[in-house]
Amino acid sequence: MADMSPAGSSAPPVHTSLPWQRAAGGANLLSPDGGLGVTIFEEMTTLAVAKGAINLGQGFPDEDGPAEMKEAARAAIQAGANQYAPGKGFPRLREAVAAHQERFYGLTPDPDTEVIVTTGATEAIAASLLAFVQPGDEVLTFEPFYDSYGAIIAMAGAKHVTAPLAAPDFLPDLDALEDAFSNRTKVVLLNNPHNPMGTVFPRDVLAKVVELAEKYDAIIVSDEVYEHLTFGEAHIPVTTLPGAAERTITISSAGKTFSFTGWKIGWLSGPAHLVAAARTVKQFLSYSSGTPFQEAVAIGLGLPDAFYADIAATLKEKRDILAAGLREAGFGVYVPGGTYFINVDAATLGITDSVALARRLPDLVGVAAIPVPVFCHAEGAERTRSLLRFAFCKKTALLHEAASRLATLQDKL
Structure with missing residues (x-):
């Protein structure tokens, strides 16, 4: 992918006259010299596969919905x-x-x-x-x-x-x-x-x-x-x-x-x-x-109200499992009010570059995440440079395993 560090993403993309280049630049996929990279999701998924890591980067469930x-x-x-x-x-x-x-x-x-x-x-x-x-x-x-x-x-x-x-x-x-x-x-x-x-x-x-x-x-x-x-x-x-x-x-x-x-x-x-x-x-x-x-x-x-209440309650339980593991890892944890993403601050571990940390996590503890700066322009990338996003829309057993792995992070750093 293109250089997604705060310093790299702060430079305006070049050679963006064609629509595809504008699209890539708008999604932070162009490096300062105009080189095209892959999305952070593709990069983190590739790393997760290569390292046998639990992929909590890309936000998709690993369980199907209603049988009916x-x-x-x-x-x-x-x-x-x-x-x-x-x-x-x-x-x-x-x-x-x-x-x-x-x-x-x-x-x-x-x-x-x-x-x-x-x-x-x-x-x-x-x-x-x-x-x-x-x-x-x-x-x-x-x-x-x-x-x-x-x-x-x-x-x-x-x-x-x-x-x-x-x-x-x-x-x-x-x-x-x-x-x-x-x-x-x-x-x-x-x-x-x-x-x-x-x-x-x-x-x-x-x-x-x-x-x-x-x-x-x-x-x-x-x-x-x-x-x-x-x-x-x-x-x-x-x-x-x-x-x-x-x-x-x-x-x-x-x-x-x-x-x-x-x-x-x-x-x-x-x-x-x-x-x-x-x-x-x-x-x-x-x-x-x-x-x-x-x-x-x-x-x-048209499913009954109980279905809608249950999906939120189940997801909340999963959120709390992962949040506990992230706290034990030493992260500052921001508990979300919705979605299936939880954000953490690596600055509590003395780490201010979440992009670099995201690239190390699959090898360090076998868990993949997404650095928040990639969702920002220059000033926003600097403001969020120590933040990571984890997805908790996964099977409960997998989240327990991810939490266990994350709890070893401080020993691995």
Whole structure:
């Protein structure tokens, strides 16, 4: 991969005139001399395999989701649901998304005009940004940010502006957030609950986002894929706040909620005119996808409340297992309110370069993680240079083993 140390990532990428180069630069994949690297996820996964390490870097579950959903997908394949789905998704899934929004949040999107099915949340985000952003515009995100955000913003030719999330609670300073807005702010790309920091944003932060979006006439694109993975903190869709609904596209997916990340079934909802614009772009990206999986996801969205409560409770137990091992390792641990990521500070061990530590961990203790600076631009990379992110969406036995290995870290350093 490109040099992802804070010093390396602080230099602006060069030779970024072509779209692919802009995308690579936006995702921190270009070195200062313009060399192209692999993603940090690929690098850490390769290291984990080579060293026989437990991979707590890339965030994917190692257990399947509900059996009834798998059976529904098999039945759909057997019944011949193997050709193109409608461009905006099968009616049953769109209706299930609308019913889900009403059931959990009191929202009533029209499944015919205000909901579309996408190839995962990533395509929904790409379609939304490409629909509304052009060169000269600004897109505002919190920082650290999920790497695909920077890539898509750069491909669109827009400027990526960030507002920092600072330890220990990883909430934004509201004055700094306001300073990040300008008359060129076209889209606020919100991620709540937040990857990689695990923050579940409270109402006052969301209200400030809406207030500023109204002031600057910006569209809010809200990535809420971890909406059901919170631990005692209620998820608040930003579109439920006064003044938000008419300017907000809400995005989610089946991958995180149901542990079927490989199915790549996502959706977006919002006002008909915004959804129509995003659909116009989306139909020239993938057009449609996942025909047999759409029926299965519709069934999943209708699962009883007990299912949703159980997935959060089970994940919380896994979070706590890993947190205990990380504390024993000597890290400063930031306990997340949601998602399936936990962040730690290596500075408590006298280590300030998390990128270098991440490259050593698979060999030192047989566990792989992701350094947080790779989710940042220059100043953010310096601010987070000692932080590491671990994923706890793994089998309980594996997490106990990872915790045991991590507990030996201070002896190995």
